[in-house]
Amino acid sequence: MTTSPVERAADQFVTALAHWRVERGMSKKQLAARMGFDPSYVSHVEGRRHKPTEDFARRAEAVLGAGGLIWQRFQEYDELRHARGVALHREPPVPVQWLPPGTGLIVEHEIAELVYTEGAYRCRVTRALYNAGAEPVSRYLMKITVDRYPHDPAGSNQHHREHPLTFEELDLEAHAGEGDAIERMHWRVKLDRDASKEIWLLFANERGQFPLYPGDRTTIQYAYTVGEQKWGQWFQRAVRLPTRRLTVRLDFPIDFDPQVWGVETSLAAEAPVRSPLERHNEDDRAVFEWSTDQPTLNARYRLEWRFRGLGAPRYDEYAPNGAHPRKSHQMRGIGIVQRGSDLLRQRARHFQLPREEGEARETVEALLSSLGRLEELHDFSKGVGLSAPQIGRSAAAAVVRPPELDVEPIVLLNPRIVDESRERDEQYEGCLSFFDYRGLVQRPLRIEVEHARYDGTRLITSFEQAVARLVAHEIDHLEGRLYVDRMHAESNLVPVANYHHTGRPWAY
Structure with a gap:
């Protein structure tokens, strides 16, 4: 069945509304509350059960900040709807105006x-x-x-x-x-x-x-x-x-x-x-x-x-x-998500590569930028790692800087551990998401990690000792796990003020 231009314009308005609502991380109920509508109203508009009104479009644009796109889609729909000779009273256009009149x-x-x-x-x-x-x-x-x-x-x-x-x-x-x-x-x-x-x-x-x-x-x-x-x-x-x-x-x-x-x-x-x-x-x-x-x-x-x-x-x-x-406040100050956030307890979304190569590269660039700011604040003698959830992104990406100087960071996309050694050791670990404490964690001395390149091909890399610990720590983050989950029940977190190994690499 062929749709009319008015129906297509209405669909384009609803598509823009739904896109920007999701982009801003808002549910239909949250958007309705912010706009001052009944909670079911947004659902009815997105479900094509109610026709959008001028007031609705103005408020949606103001709340979602879509750069005028939602209002533009409404105007296109409204003009087509009245194209059969119905003359509407409109205020004179305002030059270079990016939001609709009436929004305050x-x-x-x-x-x-x-x-x-x-x-x-x-x-x-x-x-x-x-x-x-x-x-x-x-x-x-x-x-x-x-x-x-x-x-x-x-x-x-x-x-x-x-x-x-x-x-x-x-x-x-x-x-x-x-x-x-x-x-x-x-x-x-x-x-x-x-x-x-x-x-x-x-x-x-x-x-x-x-x-x-x-x-x-x-x-x-x-x-x-x-x-x-x-x-x-x-x-x-x-x-x-x-x-x-x-x-x-x-x-x-x-x-x-x-x-x-x-x-x-x-x-x-x-x-x-x-x-x-x-x-x-x-x-x-x-x-x-x-x-x-x-x-x-x-x-x-x-x-x-x-x-x-x-x-x-x-x-x-x-x-x-x-x-x-406190150190945790310094971490929060440069945008590191802190313990207690739901994001740190969720499994990160895997990239669909190579289709999402651009998004993967942009996420890695953001991680490397944050890593640079971190290294200005603290001397990571044991090396350091950072996962995408720790900078507010649910994406399966992490970077790891080995403890050796002048070594390029390791980039991990969609990683998973496929094998590990039986030999293990216990070392104190810290976490950028609660940097005021250290905890004793047992990990394998060698792990095999399958991960992806930007073009979608998979490879397996072997990591040992300190780098294995750093990589395993970051993969845990991507699976919604923190190092405290791996500590023995009788082990206690040590306040960083009482931790005496700051500035020293792990011993092997």
């Missing part, structure tokens, strides 16, 4: 900059706004949150109780408009706490009001200062409004020898940011920049850093009792 306030581009100078951080945020709603906007909510010790909540709370953030030190300034039409914005306090402030930026000043009317655009910019004794080594952007593009910049003295990495936290998982940070030097400054298009609504993008140069501020300069961050 939209951020077309946010640029967030953090600059360190003379013992303080100056944050400057620029947002290009578009009012896609039906009502004028007269105020904009900005939030300031500080956390001196993000990996030590109790210490951070104590510190900020003793040294609260004040409006006087913030030196807050805000403006709206562009070019010769820039207006200073007055502001009003909504929330005032020791470590956080919420402020209404008003589209008004002593000269009067200048609301942002439906269909209009403007740019707002605000800036504030926080001293280094109250600012932790992190800078986070939370996506609370539909956003087309997000850019984050960090500007540090080059003498501090800064090392920077990024983490993305969404409703589904925490993982390293998907695109690399770019660095360039400007005179005596090191500038890091990271951007993303169509950032996920309600996601958080966090850049963290450490300074290695002499004279740079240190994490523990103001720490209560000289406390240092």
